[in-house]
Amino acid sequence: MYSHQKRTIYLLFVVGLMAFTSCEGLFREKTEKEPIARVGEAFLYKEDLVPFLPDDMSAQDSILFVTNYINNWASKQLLLSKSKINLPEEKLAEFDRLVSDYRADLYTRAYVEALVFKGQDTAISNFQLREFYEQEKENFRLSEKLVQLRFIGLPLQFLDKDNVVDKMKNWSEDDRIYLDSVAIQFKKIHFNDSIWVNTSRVMEEIPPLTPLNEEDYLKKSQFFEIQDSLEVYLGQVTDVLEINDIAPFDYVAPDIRQLILNRRRMDYIRNLETDIIDEAIKKNEFEVYGKDN
Known part of the structure; x- marks a missing residue:
């Protein structure tokens, strides 16, 4: 929570940039966002900035932080706007595709990692470590x-x-x-x-x-x-x-454990992807057209 002093100074700073909620607005079921800056059709809202304002910052530093944040935001928005006008269409399309792929990767990676964390078996016995070591001993030079x-x-x-x-x-x-x-x-x-x-x-x-x-x-x-x-x-x-001797079991046991976990993780992900596709096919959610034509 912000101190009373910080909140007061913050509101004084942005008072010229946003309109205070009217008395009538206090009784609305949904409070409108409070813009503090605008570049073209893009708005920066108070809610966007507040999470980045450190709680332990002095009043003077808070004002400087808000000023710099707004100016940096405006600079990026202006450059973005000009880039969309001046860059070739094929380059813009390529960037949009990369952004879309990156967003999809972020979502899917987070989801898969959560499933792996929840469902992967991480128990490894000393016998399993020893067995792996004996089978792969030549790889532990x-x-x-x-x-x-x-x-x-x-x-x-x-x-x-x-x-x-x-x-x-x-x-x-x-x-x-x-x-x-x-x-x-x-x-x-x-x-x-x-x-x-x-x-x-x-x-x-x-x-x-x-x-x-x-x-x-x-x-x-x-x-x-x-x-x-x-x-x-x-x-x-x-x-x-000496170099090129086979490493002793105790020395490489932590590495072996990680190797086993990594293999299990990859197997789990492959099975997960297969199961997801199979389930989608059964539910008629996934279909490849022209496959049998």
Whole structure:
């Protein structure tokens, strides 16, 4: 809802552009629209503008907004009018056809998406994901190197680095519990070495690693220590998959899920289109003339 002040200023601004509703008009069943601007036979109504006027706008900004809106509207209407006079008829016909097609696409797309959202089965079991993966495994070749690793970022002046290095290498349950207990002293930490991460992501987290040196550090069973001007990074690589290796299931499972959903969606839409045509034919709402002639 607009504030009383904003509404008052707004009405004062447009008072010269529209007529106030008469006393007699207050008792009409249907209130006439209130025009605030006209270009030829086209009218801009108060109801057209109000939804675009932000509620939190100051009174002065509201006046400026209304002025700019009306001027922009008038400019478009005038250009549209001149274009209809000066453009060739075939070009106008082409544009009208494009506008009609675009309008139809908007309506049908929104309707189909609503039906898909309501009717499509989105439940996918792990068995279905696995089955798809096994059938399409050759299509899941890696385009980027993947690694499994754990790493820590330490302040440059960290005093107990050697102890942390030992525990990162040994990685017993006690070692992990200890490192978790002092993790507040670390700048970065990643202990989940069972997940696959692409090398570009690792380089984002460990800036001293670059495409020029990553082959030296990101090797299977490799422990590395590397630093920049801010931190010392300690890392233990547990496994590596190279470019063109088959991607692990866990890494591509989200993509597989989306692929299955997309296929279901396309199947649903194809069946929907077929059903709509069949129903229209049965109801004699759709007919192709001259088909059997």
